[in-house]
Amino acid sequence: MKDNIGIVTHIQRFSVNDGPGIRSTVFLKGCRLNCQWCHNPEGKRRFPEVFHFWSNCVDCGKCVRVCPAGAMEEIPKAPLHPGEKGFKGKLGSKIIRIDKGKCITCFQCVEACEYGALIISGEMRTTDEIIEEVARDESFFEQSGGGMTLSGGEPSAQPKFALSLLKAAKERGINTALDTCGYQSYEVLNKLLEYTDYVLYDIKNMDEAAHIRQTGVSNKLILENLKKIAARDDVKTYIRLPLLPNINDSEENIRKTGEFIQSLGLTETFLLPFHPFAGQSYRLIGMDYPFAIGEGYSEAEALKTKEILESYGLNVALWLAWMSDENAEKTDAEQMKN
Ligand code: SF4
Ligand code: SF4
Numbered sequence: 001m002k003d004n005i006g007i008v009t010h011i012q013r014f015s016v017n018d019g020p021g022i023r024s025t026v027f028l029k030g031c032r033l034n035c036q037w038c039h040n041p042e043g044k045r046r047f048p049e050v051f052h053f054w055s056n057c058v059d060c061g062k063c064v065r066v067c068p069a070g071a072m073e074e075i076p077k078a079p080l081h082p083g084e085k086g087f088k089g090k091l092g093s094k095i096i097r098i099d100k101g102k103c104i105t106c107f108q109c110v111e112a113c114e115y116g117a118l119i120i121s122g123e124m125r126t127t128d129e130i131i132e133e134v135a136r137d138e139s140f141f142e143q144s145g146g147g148m149t150l151s152g153g154e155p156s157a158q159p160k161f162a163l164s165l166l167k168a169a170k171e172r173g174i175n176t177a178l179d180t181c182g183y184q185s186y187e188v189l190n191k192l193l194e195y196t197d198y199v200l201y202d203i204k205n206m207d208e209a210a211h212i213r214q215t216g217v218s219n220k221l222i223l224e225n226l227k228k229i230a231a232r233d234d235v236k237t238y239i240r241l242p243l244l245p246n247i248n249d250s251e252e253n254i255r256k257t258g259e260f261i262q263s264l265g266l267t268e269t270f271l272l273p274f275h276p277f278a279g280q281s282y283r284l285i286g287m288d289y290p291f292a293i294g295e296g297y298s299e300a301e302a303l304k305t306k307e308i309l310e311s312y313g314l315n316v317a318l319w320l321a322w323m324s325d326e327n328a329e330k331t332d333a334e335q336m337k338n
Helices: 062-066 108-112 127-135 138-144 159-171 186-193 208-215 220-230 251-263 278-284 299-310 326-337
Strands: 005-015 023-028 049-052 072-076 094-098 118-121 123-126 147-152 176-180 198-202 236-243 268-273 315-318
Touching: 005 127, 005 159, 023 127, 023 159, 049 094, 062 072, 062 108, 108 118, 123 127, 127 159, 147 159, 147 198, 159 176, 159 186, 176 186, 186 220, 198 220, 220 236, 236 299, 251 299, 268 299, 299 315
Parallel strands: 023 147, 147 176, 176 198, 198 236, 236 268, 268 315
Antiparallel strands: 005 023, 005 123, 049 118, 072 094
């Protein structure tokens, strides 16, 4: 693939949660981690793929009949997990399950569906096209201190394309941010960082064995890369810590995480409590979700975690898309001004 062509799931304009100011976030498709809680499941695989948008489906079965690979089957539409909340499907009807192992991505099913119930996620885009789209909001970037953020998936999983986008944005005078899980060789990250102003770096779990269980990979490379990035003075690094019940929210892990961030001389930390409806996107695209849907993270617990992290000298902002806490919102806004 050419360096200036890559696979993108979508571009989100006017984002205020992906780095300072108002930003356009470009979601690149593909990630080498397989986090159990991933809130962008459509971004995991690095190729265009078809998803079943079941709420539009009228259960006509046409897609199943045209599929040349036998990759689709109709199964009863029922809650996928006992006791899950928030299910509003038409009980008694069917849902289409797509076997991604058999699918040859011919997209005949998408053409056959007359109800918009099958969608293709992932589109080949050029750097020029994307920068042109992003640059439409240049005036908002200038007023707010915002710019373009590369996210995913994992943007460094398409290293040449990510580099091409970051370079082109900088040439155009657009501020850049890289939202990364850090699971990439430092050599590659180093090249990307030459054209990056802000890094949004995820820490998921300090315990290596738990990290392997929960994401499929070790955290060694991730933590080593963060040490090197934190030592740079040409980029500003923000830590993003997803807070997941019984996954990484033990006091021991939170304290280890706080200690580690402090030891690197970093302070700016975003705490992202588990989203109670993150699983809805899994259901919309016909994938299984390993957590109960609709049960939110307790605000009191999230604030307790915030306090623990703050005891290590960190400036912690809760990402409160689904919680209300005026003080925390104030902290978030203040932090974004820095
Ligand atoms: S894209 Fe092609 S192979 Fe895949 S499910 Fe649809 S019709 Fe079948
Ligand atoms: S996805 Fe479309 S073609 Fe397939 S059963 Fe549903 S409505 Fe019919």
